[in-house]
Amino acid sequence: MSAPHADEPYLLAIPVADIFTDHTYQRPLDRCRAEAMAEAFDQRLLGVIEVSDRGTDQHPRYAVVEGQHRWAAVMLRDPNAAIAARVHSGLTIAEEAQLFLGIDVQRRRLTTWHRWKARRAQHDPDVAMIEATVARVGLRVDEAPKDGHVRCTAMLEKIARSRGGHALLRDSLKLLHDTWGPQLGAYDSALVGGMATFLDSFGDHEDFDCDNLVDALIDLTPDRASFFAKAKKSSGKHGTGSLPKFVAITFHERYNMHRPAGSRLAMPSSFRGSPRAAAAAEPPPATAA
Numbered sequence: 001m002s003a004p005h006a007d008e009p010y011l012l013a014i015p016v017a018d019i020f021t022d023h024t025y026q027r028p029l030d031r032c033r034a035e036a037m038a039e040a041f042d043q044r045l046l047g048v049i050e051v052s053d054r055g056t057d058q059h060p061r062y063a064v065v066e067g068q069h070r071w072a073a074v075m076l077r078d079p080n081a082a083i084a085a086r087v088h089s090g091l092t093i094a095e096e097a098q099l100f101l102g103i104d105v106q107r108r109r110l111t112t113w114h115r116w117k118a119r120r121a122q123h124d125p126d127v128a129m130i131e132a133t134v135a136r137v138g139l140r141v142d143e144a145p146k147d148g149h150v151r152c153t154a155m156l157e158k159i160a161r162s163r164g165g166h167a168l169l170r171d172s173l174k175l176l177h178d179t180w181g182p183q184l185g186a187y188d189s190a191l192v193g194g195m196a197t198f199l200d201s202f203g204d205h206e207d208f209d210c211d212n213l214v215d216a217l218i219d220l221t222p223d224r225a226s227f228f229a230k231a232k233k234s235s236g237k238h239g240t241g242s243l244p245k246f247v248a249i250t251f252h253e254r255y256n257m258h259r260p261a262g263s264r265l266a267m268p269s270s271f272r273g274s275p276r277a278a279a280a281a282e283p284p285p286a287t288a289a
Contacts, residue, residue: 009050009086009087009088011048011084011087012084012087013082014082014085014087015080015082016071016078016082017060017079018062019060019062019063019064019083019085020060020063021063021064021068022096024093025093025096025097025101026068027068029068031072033069034069034076035076037072038073041073041074046074046083046084047067047084049066049067049068049070049071049083049084049085050064050085050099051063051064051086051088052088052089052091052099053087053088053089053090065096065099065100066103066104070083113151113153126157126160129166130153130157130160130169133160133166133169133173134150134156134173136170137170137173138177147181147182147183147184148182149184149187150187150192152187152189152193155193156169158193158275159172162276162277163200163276163278163279164200164275168196168199168203171203172192172195173187173192175195175214176195178210179213179214179218180221180222183222185221190229190243191225191247192244193242193243193244193274193275194245194246194248194250194251195248195251196275197244197247197248197275198247198248200275200276201268201271202252202255207259207263207264207265212255212258212259213251215258216251216254216258217251217254220254225247226243230246232246232249232250233245241273241274242273244273244274245273252265
């Protein structure tokens with residue numbers, strides 16, 4: 001497809017105050033995202049945004065076509081700053097929208113794994129700690145679909161950041177490994193999250209025994225455990241929620257099926273279907289004047 005206008009785009013440093021958003025075709029600004037980008041601002045990652053020159057009689061003059069959140073992050077940091085932009089001239093609003101759509105469709109978004117590998121290469125301490133925790137169980141964080149690999153990086157990070165932290169992550173993976181060994185299907189996001197949810201809810205109960213849980217689950221395959229959880233989710237009997245919640249409920253029911261009446265685990269009224277969030281840090285004590 002030929003370019004929408006004969007003028008070739010060119011690079012220019014443009015004051016951020018001379019840029020605006022045309023919501024005729026632009027997405028609404030996610031202010032929380034822009035604020036987070038401003039908070040963790042890194043000039044090296046800013047890149048070049050795409051703008052359309054609306055002409056000297058337009059104030060602000062340049063409509064942002066691609067890079068709205070990067071521009072907004074710079075605005076939040078310094079309204080007097082300038083930003084590198086590729087300038088397109090002579091476009092109608094319809095042609096700007098066409099350019100916006102073309103860039104959006106053609107852009108290769110980073111996958112979760114691309115982000116994880118980039119963070120690993122940057123020696124991100126959270127990534128390093130999670131991979132060390134996984135390795136302690138005899139497993140490995142790796143995108144290849146092979147036995148012994150754990151691929152659900154977002155879930156691993158969610159558990160590591162929960163109140164139970166790395167101890168909960170380690171214990172969850174260990175119980176899955178004790179039950180099903182290194183087979184790949186045991187470590188999908190729903191089963192890992194479900195085991196963490198189960199342990200967060202019942203692991204401290206005086207009647208809970210890890211070996212009994214393994215015995216209760218070992219005659220299932222990981223696929224079968226997922227099947228039962230999906231059936232529970234579809235039934236609506238246990239309310240709504242994500243699949244890990246229903247995996248945890250499945251584990252709870254299987255555990256109780258293998259226990260005598262006096263040592264079964266009661267479902268707590270506080271059960272929420274996900275590991276509890278980490279407690280907020282307390283502010284430092286006030287000092288006397």
